[in-house]
Amino acid sequence: MKRLALLVGALLAAVVLAACGNDSGSTGTSASTNTATATSATGSDDHNSADVAFTQSMIMHHGQAVEMADLAPTRASSAEVKTLARQIRDAQAPEITMMTGWLTAWGQPTISSGSGMDMGAGHDMTVMPSHSMAGMMSEQDMSKLRAASGRDFDRMFLTMMIEHHRGAIEMATTEQRDGFYGPAKELAGSIVTSQTAEITTMEKLLENI
Template sequence: MTSKTSSRTLFRRAALATTAVTAALVLAACGGDGSSDGAADAPAASSPASTGAHNDQDVTFAQGMIPHHQQAVEMAGMAADGASSAAVKDLAARIQKAQDPEIETMSGWLKTWGEDVPSAMPGMDHSGGHSSGGGSGMAGMMDQEDMDKLSKASGKDFDTMFLTMMIEHHEGAVEMATTEKTKGRYGPATELADAVITAQTAEIKEMNKLLGKSGA
């Protein structure tokens, strides 16, 4: 009886030891998939970041769309005092509400990627506008003269000027977003680009209708 018991105990210990060795080998094999020995945890930690892999187009999109959005928000802010139409004021408020968070989101991406975040107040910074370094990346941006005219307008003149300028501005944003959707790599950026295309295309239609009403 005692010899049987002791042989069973030995067998169990041997089985447990084999299991432990097997488990250790499996863990080592999993860790070995990483590029370095001490970084067994690194692949798991960075795998969400691999979803976040980005390319130059993603950087260009964020760096271009941030000042683009900032200018739209600046224009929308003028509507609170300048616009006479409740519909224009409502549209401007919606533009502000939608684009402010998107500016924060894209700024966060650029910081994470170690890239420069464009400075605020683009309407003031881009007084040379279209000709300086922005090119197609800044499609639809107003120059300083346009912004000055809008800031001085009021009533129905403001409404017409705001809608005309914002349609052009939105068309530029849709163009930029379409390029990102086609050539970008970073999932959240291409999703944002798709959202910009959908929302701003709808707003362009809305603004064209408002222009039609004001011109009637």
């Protein structure tokens, strides 16, 4: 989990640097634009505890997916797996940025209180144990994935990411039912749609590896 916390911290630091570097305010990426819009438009009475819990949890969930995807370029043997991993990273990293903007606007910590974790560089962030968050891989699982290569990595990556996606869909479905904040519910719907489609793709790839 230490590695995952550092990755999420690095992604958040990149958001801050990007914001500082954009002095014109008119040429930022769509992700930073979405974050700025969410931050300025979000009030204190347009969200509920389910929105906060979903956002905090999904930041860590996405962070692990990005960590897994970052292993593929040097470890996967399948071009399709590498492409899928890149698509997952490109989709989920900007969503981390957007969700961080919501929490900032709500005056909430990026990560929910739980098993205290020091992010370093002044970041006091905590994360729930992996087994308590739907679809999260354990540190043992992640160690096995980091050590794998070639076809073994391809199979392990697809198997783990299918489970990971199913967990995200479960979390997103809960947000659709219990959440109040419109953009969070829209993101949840997008996660259900996109990750359901990716599960189908991964299951087909797994059959051929």
